[in-house]
Amino acid sequence: MRRLALLPLLLVPLLLACEPPLDAGSIAMHQPAPPPPPTGAALLLQPEDLPPGQTVLRLGVTPYSSPAALTAELQPIANWLTGVLGVQVQLKIASNYEDLVAQFAAGQVDVALFSPLSYVMARRRVPDLHLLAQTLSYGAASYTSYILVRVDDPAQGLRDLKGRRMAWVDPFSTAGYLFPYDALLVAGVDPERDLRSTLFAGTHEAALAALVAGQVDAAAVSSSTLVLKRGDPVHGLDLGSVRILARAGRIPYDATCARPAIPVSGVRKISWALQNLDTRSQQGRAVLATAEGITGWIPAADDTYDGVRAALVRVQKHRDQFGRPEVGRATR
Amino acid sequence: MRPVDRTSRLVRRGRGIGTRLALMAAAVVLLTMALAGGLLIRSMGQVYHTEARTRAASLLGTLAVPCAMAVSVNALERLDAYLSEVARAGGEHMDILHVAMLDSSGRVIAQAVADERSGEVATASMFGLDEPFRRRAANSADAEWRETRDPAGHLRLTVSTPAVSGLRWGTIVATFDLRPVELRVRIARWALVGLSLLFAAVLGIEMYSGLSRMVVTPVRRLAAAAAAIQRGNLGARAEVPQNDELGRLADAFNDMAAQMQSYTEGLERKVAERSAEVQRKNEQLEAVNAQLEQAVAELARLASQDALTGIANRRQFMEVLERHVGKPAQPPTTLLMVDVDHFKRLNDTFGHPVGDRVLREVARLLGTGLRGTDLLARYGGEEFTAVLPATPPDVGFEVAERLRTAISHHDFREAAGIDIGKVSVSIGIACHPIHAATSAELIRCADEALYTAKREGRDRAVAFRVPPPA
Numbered sequence: 086m087r088r089l090a091l092l093p094l095l096l097v098p099l100l101l102a103c104e105p106p107l108d109a110g111s112i113a114m115h116q117p118a119p120p121p122p123p124t125g126a127a128l129l130l131q132p133e134d135l136p137p138g139q140t141v142l143r144l145g146v147t148p149y150s151s152p153a154a155l156t157a158e159l160q161p162i163a164n165w166l167t168g169v170l171g172v173q174v175q176l177k178i179a180s181n182y183e184d185l186v187a188q189f190a191a192g193q194v195d196v197a198l199f200s201p202l203s204y205v206m207a208r209r210r211v212p213d214l215h216l217l218a219q220t221l222s223y224g225a226a227s228y229t230s231y232i233l234v235r236v237d238d239p240a241q242g243l244r245d246l247k248g249r250r251m252a253w254v255d256p257f258s259t260a261g262y263l264f265p266y267d268a269l270l271v272a273g274v275d276p277e278r279d280l281r282s283t284l285f286a287g288t289h290e291a292a293l294a295a296l297v298a299g300q301v302d303a304a305a306v307s308s309s310t311l312v313l314k315r316g317d318p319v320h321g322l323d324l325g326s327v328r329i330l331a332r333a334g335r336i337p338y339d340a341t342c343a344r345p346a347i348p349v350s351g352v353r354k355i356s357w358a359l360q361n362l363d364t365r366s367q368q369g370r371a372v373l374a375t376a377e378g379i380t381g382w383i384p385a386a387d388d389t390y391d392g393v394r395a396a397l398v399r400v401q402k403h404r405d406q407f408g409r410p411e412v413g414r415a416t417r
Numbered sequence: 418m419r420p421v422d423r424t425s426r427l428v429r430r431g432r433g434i435g436t437r438l439a440l441m442a443a444a445v446v447l448l449t450m451a452l453a454g455g456l457l458i459r460s461m462g463q464v465y466h467t468e469a470r471t472r473a474a475s476l477l478g479t480l481a482v483p484c485a486m487a488v489s490v491n492a493l494e495r496l497d498a499y500l501s502e503v504a505r506a507g508g509e510h511m512d513i514l515h516v517a518m519l520d521s522s523g524r525v526i527a528q529a530v531a532d533e534r535s536g537e538v539a540t541a542s543m544f545g546l547d548e549p550f551r552r553r554a555a556n557s558a559d560a561e562w563r564e565t566r567d568p569a570g571h572l573r574l575t576v577s578t579p580a581v582s583g584l585r586w587g588t589i590v591a592t593f594d595l596r597p598v599e600l601r602v603r604i605a606r607w608a609l610v611g612l613s614l615l616f617a618a619v620l621g622i623e624m625y626s627g628l629s630r631m632v633v634t635p636v637r638r639l640a641a642a643a644a645a646i647q648r649g650n651l652g653a654r655a656e657v658p659q660n661d662e663l664g665r666l667a668d669a670f671n672d673m674a675a676q677m678q679s680y681t682e683g684l685e686r687k688v689a690e691r692s693a694e695v696q697r698k699n700e701q702l703e704a705v706n707a708q709l710e711q712a713v714a715e716l717a718r719l720a721s722q723d724a725l726t727g728i729a730n731r732r733q734f735m736e737v738l739e740r741h742v743g744k745p746a747q748p749p750t751t752l753l754m755v756d757v758d759h760f761k762r763l764n765d766t767f768g769h770p771v772g773d774r775v776l777r778e779v780a781r782l783l784g785t786g787l788r789g790t791d792l793l794a795r796y797g798g799e800e801f802t803a804v805l806p807a808t809p810p811d812v813g814f815e816v817a818e819r820l821r822t823a824i825s826h827h828d829f830r831e832a833a834g835i836d837i838g839k840v841s842v843s844i845g846i847a848c849h850p851i852h853a854a855t856s857a858e859l860i861r862c863a864d865e866a867l868y869t870a871k872r873e874g875r876d877r878a879v880a881f882r883v884p885p886p887a
């Protein structure tokens with residue numbers, strides 16, 4: 086009985102002895118990293134990896150900058166690919182977005198760097214194209230579209246943009262036109278009727294500059310523009326004078342594609358070569374140092390661009406009501 | 418009634434069932450609460466720690482994309498700015514002590530400490546970021562964590578998260594101060610201890626009162642009834658109005674007590690009947706004994722009495738004489754030896770029945786003339802003796818003479834039924850210790866005196882004369 090009376094005394098040590106010991110462990114991540122692609126000689130293109138008789142690889146790009154600037158930016162990538170693949174890679178600059186899709190469909194370029202919207206267009210025209218990889222830009226796989234206003238602007242939401250002046254980037258721009266256009270539609274603002282005026286600034290920086298300068302009341306730009314500019318005040322833009330009114334969609338970065346005639350074995354080697362190039366290594370940083378925003382490539386899937394496809398359908402449907410030309414047919 | 422054994426169980430001392438049940442109930446409740454509380458606190462602590470780890474990992478996860486972007490363009494100053502910003506802002510409920518970005522081989526490429534006022538140059542190892550952990554963090558696809566204690570003994574949590582943005586750009590590692598979490602666990606623990614004790618006390622009291630109502634009170638009533646019955650109150654009963662085992666036990670006990678009462682009363686009744694019967698038998702036995710004693714006395718009397726005359730016989734005479742003679746310093750005892758003169762002739766003349774009647778009348782007359790302390794006995798035939806204690810010979814002679822005279826003057830017609838004429842007696846007298854020292858000698862002396870009286874003409878008393886020395 087006396088022993089029994091001692092049992093309650095166990096309470097205190099028992100409760101105090103609950104101090105968990107020092108521990109260590111892992112928390113499983115939801116997105117496991119993909120296995121690294123092969124390197125070295127496995128990437129050398131053999132004759133059977135290319136269409137019969139072809140000895141060069143033509144890399145088509147859109148003219149988002151002057152041909153000279155573009156060449157300076159992208160030639161190191163072409164050179165690097167030449168070294169890795171063992172085949173001459175020629176840089177081929179298209180005259181515009183539409184031209185690149187056309188050249189690609191016509192087999193005049195073998196590999197093309199498409200903007201998201203261009204990729205959707207190209208897939209429409211060349212359904213059996215090969216999606217090689219998705220570009221990483223500034224270390225991110227996707228970006229968004231910002232609809233910016235000046236900090237002192239009274240607008241609180243997209244609906245407040247009715248009757249205001251709006252700056253787009255380009256009718257073929259995903260972040261600078263398609264997604265913000267769709268976002269306005271969803272918010273109940275008709276970009277065709279409700280805006281007092283619209284301006285196609287041509288580039289993201291130009292649209293931003295128009296807003297800062299007060300030429301427009303709102304501007305739609307890519308989020309990467311803002312990220313880049315925040316850490317890079319070279320352009321002299323006062324980013325403290327603008328604020329984000331709304332974000333529009335989540336946009337995957339550019340798609341790198343190969344034309345259907347390239348054999349699958351070649352497609353795989355080109356894809357691996359691209360995935361081996363990123364800014365994590367000193368060599369990668371050297372190759373990509375001049376390429377604006379490109380920091381690497383990752384494996385890509387077509388459904389990544391479904392959001393772009395859906396926005397395009399909605400926007401095109403709306404534009405059709407006003408007899409506007411097809412988005413993909415627009416010219417700068 | 419059986420005597421009470423003072424060492425029996427009813428006088429035992431010690432804790433009662435109630436106390437023991439209360440102690441057991443409290444012990445069981447406390448033990449259960451201790452176990453449950455311990456487990457609860459343990460799991461609560463684990464929850465808090467898991468929560469802290471998850472929050473830390475998620476905080477680092479949000480940091481991953483901007484940091485990855487900075488790394489992707491090799492903008493290390495921007496990376497420093499991000500890390501400093503995070504280190505200053507801290508995490509919810511947890512202060513960040515140190516945050517760093519590791520490259521693919523676990524090298525620190527940028528870092529920031531929360532408290533830069535110390536002036537010390539922070540190194541990763543100061544925050545438990547040793548080489549093995551950095552390697553593990555850099556190579557793991559998962560968020561890695563571990564808990565360490567700083568030199569002051571404060572708990573720290575180090576968490577790493579792969580900085581993945583399309584590609585893995587590195588690993589973010591941060592060390593958090595877990596003291597707020599420890600404080601929360603400690604507060605929760607003591608709150609739970611308090612609640613457990615309170616709950617245990619309430620539950621213990623409730624259990625005790627319940628057990629008391631259900632068990633202790635009925636048992637006490639049963640014990641009281643048993644004690645009362647032991648003291649002899651067979652009418653005592655245990656009142657347990659419960660419809661359970663104890664109620665049934667009380668019913669059985671009461672039935673047993675009733676049976677015992679009825680049995681005991683029956684037994685007592687039988688004992689009383691038996692006692693009465695024994696008493697009756699005793700009385701009968703006593704009566705028989707009395708009769709027996711009477712018969713024995715009669716037998717004794719018959720053994721010491723002469724059947725014809727009703728006076729003492731020769732045997733008794735000898736016993737009495739022996740008592741008075743032979744002891745030194747006794748007062749003088751005189752013996753008279755009496756003989757009826759010419760009795761043979763009387764018998765022959767008038768028949769034995771008349772002779773017997775004469776003997777009876779002589780005995781009566783002799784008895785009448787003696788004291789109560791004297792013994793008259795029939796010595797044999799027509800011969801009588803009288804022992805006169807404390808009587809000198811001269812007094813004895815006077816007595817003898819008076820007896821002789823009384824007989825010789827007595828008219829025997831009435832006693833004999835016919836006229837038989839004069840009856841006389843001769844008496845010899847001897848005295849102890851004057852004439853003889855022993856009874857036999859005394860008898861011989863008296864007999865000799867009687868012979869002398871006969872020879873000298875009968876109807877006379879003659880004292881023993883000491884013969885002159887030869």
